[in-house]
Amino acid sequence: MLKGFRDFIMRGNVVDLAVGVVIGAAFATLVTSFTDTFLTPLINMIGTGDDKIGGFIKLPGQTAKGEPNGIPVGSFVSAIVAFLLTAAVVYFLVVLPMNKFAERFKRNGSQAAPALPTEEIQLLREIRDALVAGSRTPSPRKPEPAADTSAVTDR
Numbered sequence: 001m002l003k004g005f006r007d008f009i010m011r012g013n014v015v016d017l018a019v020g021v022v023i024g025a026a027f028a029t030l031v032t033s034f035t036d037t038f039l040t041p042l043i044n045m046i047g048t049g050d051d052k053i054g055g056f057i058k059l060p061g062q063t064a065k066g067e068p069n070g071i072p073v074g075s076f077v078s079a080i081v082a083f084l085l086t087a088a089v090v091y092f093l094v095v096l097p098m099n100k101f102a103e104r105f106k107r108n109g110s111q112a113a114p115a116l117p118t119e120e121i122q123l124l125r126e127i128r129d130a131l132v133a134g135s136r137t138p139s140p141r142k143p144e145p146a147a148d149t150s151a152v153t154d155r
Contacts, residue, residue, distance in 0.1 A: 027086065035082040040074075 008014065057071040117125070 027089070031082050031086050031089075034085070035078050039078055039081055 057073060059069045059071065061069040063069055
């Protein structure tokens with residue numbers, strides 16, 4: 001049971017997935033920091049200037065915490081920008097280079113030579129070619145009477 005689990009964990013795709021999750025989490029932290037440090041102040045310049053990010057559409061009522069009810073537009077815009085930045089970095093730094101690498105590998109990689117046909121296939125092709133050429137097969141021969149080997153004479 002443990003051997004099966006060890007084999008499952010040590011598969012290459014599971015290890016690659018684990019590495020991808022760890023790198024993704026670190027990258028998400030980096031993008032969040034960039035968004036909070038650089039983008040939020042820029043969005044606030046365009047927005048209302050309140051402590052809310054970039055703008056706040058006020059709605060009637062209050063939240064459960066007693067704050068004014070509303071839609072934080074700037075937070076949504078900031079999340080969209082963070083998503084687009086993450087997608088762009090993943091595409092340009094991971095997907096695009098991998099596609100170019102795969103294309104180059106296909107072009108430069110040695111392609112396997114086509115397998116030679118088996119002897120049966122070669123014989124079938126010869127029969128087909130003979131039939132197409134119109135050559136007839138000879139009519140079956142009748143068996144010749146067996147020679148009597150008991151009366152062998154020396155000459």
